[in-house]
Amino acid sequence: MKYENQLTPQGNALILHQMFPSEIPKLLGYIEDVCITIQEDAERNRKVWNNERLTFEQWLKGVQRVQSKITYYRTALCKSAHFFSSSLFNDNTAIVSHYCLNLYVTTMIQPNPQFTQLVQMLHNKWIGQIEQAPEYITHAENYPDQWVCLCGNQAESDGFYSCNEKGDQIEPIEGEWDELYICMRCGRIIDQRNLQVTGYNPHPKPLED
Numbered sequence: 001m002k003y004e005n006q007l008t009p010q011g012n013a014l015i016l017h018q019m020f021p022s023e024i025p026k027l028l029g030y031i032e033d034v035c036i037t038i039q040e041d042a043e044r045n046r047k048v049w050n051n052e053r054l055t056f057e058q059w060l061k062g063v064q065r066v067q068s069k070i071t072y073y074r075t076a077l078c079k080s081a082h083f084f085s086s087s088l089f090n091d092n093t094a095i096v097s098h099y100c101l102n103l104y105v106t107t108m109i110q111p112n113p114q115f116t117q118l119v120q121m122l123h124n125k126w127i128g129q130i131e132q133a134p135e136y137i138t139h140a141e142n143y144p145d146q147w148v149c150l151c152g153n154q155a156e157s158d159g160f161y162s163c164n165e166k167g168d169q170i171e172p173i174e175g176e177w178d179e180l181y182i183c184m185r186c187g188r189i190i191d192q193r194n195l196q197v198t199g200y201n202p203h204p205k206p207l208e209d
């Protein structure tokens with residue numbers, strides 16, 4: 001099938017819109033409702049948030065973006081598959097739209113089984129993609145040594161400690177240490193040469209005396 005070759009979330013969303021344009025208005029209404037509910041329950045949702053890859057604030061920002069796109073550009077989103085895919089499935093919004101799409105086909109009874117099938121297929125493919133994509137932490141602008149982990153941790157808050165490939169703390173001794181650090185807040189293991197996250201250990205062993 002043609003859509004087998006489409007790999008990006010935007011490409012997938014484009015196909016969905018092109019194949020099922022008549023489903024889009026109802027879908028947008030649903031996504032908008034979900035976004036409103038999430039924001040109304042923000043305090044409760046924040047307390048139970050346990051996603052390692054994303055902070056609750058990042059998630060909430062994405063939810064607000066998706067909702068305002070739908071509220072202000074509903075007609076254009078229904079009309080244009082390109083506008084739909086580029087607005088609701090870009091880096092900032094894809095995770096929210098995918099969450100809503102999946103909820104839509106798993107909790108609502110859909111009149112069109114082909115639509116449901118395509119959404120599920122695209123969703124599974126997307127989950128596969130994000131699980132394979134490497135993660136990188138960032139650093140303060142112009143200060144490559146001032147790391148900022150994806151969880152928000154920095155050297156002056158919980159800090160980063162030298163560790164082995166399992167995440168257990170070790171002394172940074174040449175020949176024994178492979179330039180890895182562990183984030184003491186979230187447990188991500190970071191390669192200092194390229195800031196790539198190479199592993200995860202939420203309960204690292206501390207240094208032995």
Ligand SMILES: [Zn+2]
Pocket residue numbers: 149150151152153183184185186187188
């Ligand atoms: Zn971290």
